[in-house]
Amino acid sequence: MGVIQDVIEKVNEKDRGQVEFLQAVKEVLTTLEPTIIKHPDFVKAKIYERIVVPDRAILFRVPWVDDSGEVQINRGFRVQFNNAIGPYKGGLRFHPSVNLGIIKFLGFEQIFKNSLTTLPMGGAKGGSDFDPKGKSDNEVMRFCQAFMRELFRHIGPDTDVPAGDIGVGAREIGYLYGYYLKIVNQNASVLTGKGLEFGGSLIRPEATGYGATYFAAEMLATRGLDIKDKVVVVSGSGNVAQYTVEKVIQLGGKVIGLSDSNGVIIDEAGIDSKKLDYLLDLKNYRRGRISEYAEKFKVLYYADKSIWDVIREQSIKLDIAFPSSHENEIESVNAQAMVNNGCFCVSEGANMPSTMDAIEVFQDNNVLFGPGKAANAGGVAVSGLEMSQNSMRISWSREEVDQKLFVIMKNIHKMSLEASEVYGKKGDYLMGANIAGFLKVAKAMMAYGII
Numbered sequence: 001m002g003v004i005q006d007v008i009e010k011v012n013e014k015d016r017g018q019v020e021f022l023q024a025v026k027e028v029l030t031t032l033e034p035t036i037i038k039h040p041d042f043v044k045a046k047i048y049e050r051i052v053v054p055d056r057a058i059l060f061r062v063p064w065v066d067d068s069g070e071v072q073i074n075r076g077f078r079v080q081f082n083n084a085i086g087p088y089k090g091g092l093r094f095h096p097s098v099n100l101g102i103i104k105f106l107g108f109e110q111i112f113k114n115s116l117t118t119l120p121m122g123g124a125k126g127g128s129d130f131d132p133k134g135k136s137d138n139e140v141m142r143f144c145q146a147f148m149r150e151l152f153r154h155i156g157p158d159t160d161v162p163a164g165d166i167g168v169g170a171r172e173i174g175y176l177y178g179y180y181l182k183i184v185n186q187n188a189s190v191l192t193g194k195g196l197e198f199g200g201s202l203i204r205p206e207a208t209g210y211g212a213t214y215f216a217a218e219m220l221a222t223r224g225l226d227i228k229d230k231v232v233v234v235s236g237s238g239n240v241a242q243y244t245v246e247k248v249i250q251l252g253g254k255v256i257g258l259s260d261s262n263g264v265i266i267d268e269a270g271i272d273s274k275k276l277d278y279l280l281d282l283k284n285y286r287r288g289r290i291s292e293y294a295e296k297f298k299v300l301y302y303a304d305k306s307i308w309d310v311i312r313e314q315s316i317k318l319d320i321a322f323p324s325s326h327e328n329e330i331e332s333v334n335a336q337a338m339v340n341n342g343c344f345c346v347s348e349g350a351n352m353p354s355t356m357d358a359i360e361v362f363q364d365n366n367v368l369f370g371p372g373k374a375a376n377a378g379g380v381a382v383s384g385l386e387m388s389q390n391s392m393r394i395s396w397s398r399e400e401v402d403q404k405l406f407v408i409m410k411n412i413h414k415m416s417l418e419a420s421e422v423y424g425k426k427g428d429y430l431m432g433a434n435i436a437g438f439l440k441v442a443k444a445m446m447a448y449g450i451i
Contacts, residue, residue, distance in 0.1 A: 018101025031431040034423040054081040064146040078126035081107040084444035086120030091165030093127035112437030113373040119384035144175035157188040164193040189390035192383035201386035203401040209243030211378015216347035218413035219368040228252035236325035240349040259307040260290040266300040312337035324349030332357035339365045348372035374433035
């Protein structure tokens with residue numbers, strides 16, 4: 001049995017039941033096969049075995065009191081996976097689906113994503129099975145304060161710097177950071193995604209969506225194409241999806257589809273700036289459902305469907321897809337339908353939104369495929385820029401941050417493409433991104449000896 005397969009088998013044995021983590025390990029390690037021959041020192045030092053085991057995984061109880069006076073109990077997690085190139089960095093996710101396996105998968109992916117940005121950040125992830133949907137502001141505040149009462153002892157500006165993720169937006173970050181300040185009496189850069197009034201960075205809310213669009217544009221340029229006049233479908237309607245739509249509109253593309261957990265809208269006329277403004281208000285302030293957009297603008301609405309099911313069932317034509325909702329949202333049957341309907345570029349705004357079988361369909365059909373750890377790295381890149389601004393006690397303009405983000409995404413594309421060529425599969429962005437991200441971390445781990 002080869003080195004990579006042996007590591008995968010050991011992870012399958014020791015972490016059985018952690019489906020998403022096992023999937024992420026297999027997806028990354030199988031693409032690292034070409035590094036075995038070029039770097040026998042990695043094999044001897046057991047880098048492949050070591051990189052799939054987190055430095056530490058913290059599980060804690062989060063008791064809080066709801067508005068009716070009832071005590072509620074949730075589980076909190078922080079997995080500090082690897083800090084070889086910088087302090088641990090990765091978001092917090094509040095969602096009922098959160099468990100140790102999902103947090104480990106996200107933290108593992110974060111190692112390589114953060115490495116690709118070239119900023120000094122290690123990989124981590126955290127969160128809770130708490131669901132902020134339907135909760136009052138006071139309930140969310142009490143939960144966040146209870147969560148931080150334990151988390152604070154494990155984080156710090158040079159130790160571990162969390163950010164937001166699904167279910168953790170500006171409101172949650174504010175409550176978390178405010179309570180951290182109260183406990184430690186230090187105004188330190190220990191959370192990113194903060195409000196502009198207390199140390200946040202311009203462009204941070206837009207960064208993941210903008211970055212995924214910039215990455216798509218770079219992939220398209222390798223074929224002499226651009227986003228102008230292309231038909232685009234984006235899954236989700238949260239932060240990532242919203243600003244993907246905004247940047248696509250700016251670049252002249254036509255977005256026809258969005259979704260949320262209740263259904264899908266298909267707007268054949270295209271989502272323009274006016275419609276996007278309505279969507280931003282609907283989702284960010286009124287916390288409404290995408291069905292209200294359908295009612296407002298008299299467009300097609302499909303209840304209780306995924307957007308990729310709708311694309312397949314209704315044979316909807318598209319050129320570019322931005323899966324921006326959640327892991328494994330695109331399976332092979334829908335990937336094939338997307339290809340059949342004209343899709344030639346996929347840029348992942350979410351983490352691991354395509355199954356391995358779906359990725360194989362895309363690659364077999366010569367689709368430009370930007371994996372999440374590369375395409376959606378814009379969010380953590382601007383989080384890193386926020387840390388830099390906080391450390392220097394300065395604030396950059398929107399134009400400065402956006403330009404830095406553009407350069408970072410351009411460099412991530414360049415590194416991924418070059419690594420794919422050096423290691424024998426030019427144009428395979430999945431392999432290229434994994435190898436480029438891995439090599440930097442692996443070399444740092446080698447330098448430290450066996451720790």
